[in-house]
Amino acid sequence: MVFFKKICLFSAAVLLANVSVATEGDAKIGKTKTLACMGCHGPTGNSFVPNFPALAGQPAGYIIKQIKDFKSAGRKNATMTNFALGINEADLIHIGAYYESQVKTPVMKNIMHLKTDEEKTSLLTLGKKLYDNGNPVTGQAACFVCHGKNGDSLVDFNIPILANQHPQYLISTLKEFKNRKRTNDNERVMRRIVDSMSDGEIEAVAYYSSYLVSTLEEKK
Numbered sequence: 001m002v003f004f005k006k007i008c009l010f011s012a013a014v015l016l017a018n019v020s021v022a023t024e025g026d027a028k029i030g031k032t033k034t035l036a037c038m039g040c041h042g043p044t045g046n047s048f049v050p051n052f053p054a055l056a057g058q059p060a061g062y063i064i065k066q067i068k069d070f071k072s073a074g075r076k077n078a079t080m081t082n083f084a085l086g087i088n089e090a091d092l093i094h095i096g097a098y099y100e101s102q103v104k105t106p107v108m109k110n111i112m113h114l115k116t117d118e119e120k121t122s123l124l125t126l127g128k129k130l131y132d133n134g135n136p137v138t139g140q141a142a143c144f145v146c147h148g149k150n151g152d153s154l155v156d157f158n159i160p161i162l163a164n165q166h167p168q169y170l171i172s173t174l175k176e177f178k179n180r181k182r183t184n185d186n187e188r189v190m191r192r193i194v195d196s197m198s199d200g201e202i203e204a205v206a207y208y209s210s211y212l213v214s215t216l217e218e219k220k
């Protein structure tokens with residue numbers, strides 16, 4: 001219970017830190033500003049390449065924060081930094097609105113074909129356990145607290161949606177939080193969590209998340 005309380009307090013602090021981004025943007029303008037992005041992120045924000053994150057449906061504030069972080073090198077990725085530097089500050093709000101308005105389509109569960117049925121089942125079972133309950137032994141917080149029961153996330157607080165995201169991207173970005181290549185999470189919220197996770201647990205929770213279907217999409 002104390003553990004749960006700590007998480008709640010911690011979440012509140014993180015959430016407050018994330019709400020400062022304005023959200024009034026014009027998706028139509030945003031579309032015209034993302035032509036250079038389509039090659040990798042797809043024409044509707046649904047990328048086909050497992051290393052390129054799908055952006056469709058992500059909260060505008062999350063998209064805007066990431067682009068700003070790439071610009072300032074708070075998040076490091078050579079390719080994305082170049083593209084981010086090419087974006088005008090004034091267009092960010094429209095780009096965010098554009099991606100948020102797009103509907104996420106199911107991603108291919110690549111790599112999964114390399115696993116036997118037994119391996120898949122045990123991966124998804126472990127993933128669900130860690131996602132829904134956390135790990136009382138290591139102190140890992142349950143993902144649903146912030147990313148939502150269906151992977152929808154607390155979008156009003158600009159927390160990224162994990163449902164239907166490429167598992168390969170989820171694994172790589174979680175590992176980057178762990179090895180400190182990615183350090184742009186406010187209050188070290190994600191770093192604290194992945195520090196207590198093994199590579200196997202990261203893989204399991206990433207696969208489980210990628211199978212979730214956001215209920216927010218159904219409302220569009």
Ligand code: HEC
Binds near residue numbers: 051083160
């Ligand atoms: C050459 C391929 C490529 C192009 C073109 C590209 N991106 Fe990216 N983008 C990536 C990759 C790869 C990542 C993941 C980077 C990482 O792992 O840190 C990414 C990450 C992102 C993220 C963070 C997503 C998340 O879930 O955290 C946003 C937002 C983004 N790109 C927006 C854009 C926008 C806007 C443009 C056009 C101006 C663009 N990208 C052009 C490859 C590309």
Ligand code: HEC
Binds near residue numbers: 011143
């Ligand atoms: C206390 C709230 C909280 C909890 C609990 C939490 N997260 Fe996060 N997560 C965040 C926030 C906030 C971000 C955005 C960080 C940033 O600004 O880059 C994030 C980012 C992520 C990202 C990057 C998404 C992207 O598109 O790049 C992944 C993947 C992720 N979390 C997975 C998980 C998993 C798996 C768990 C459970 C093991 C978990 N999170 C638990 C708050 C949380």
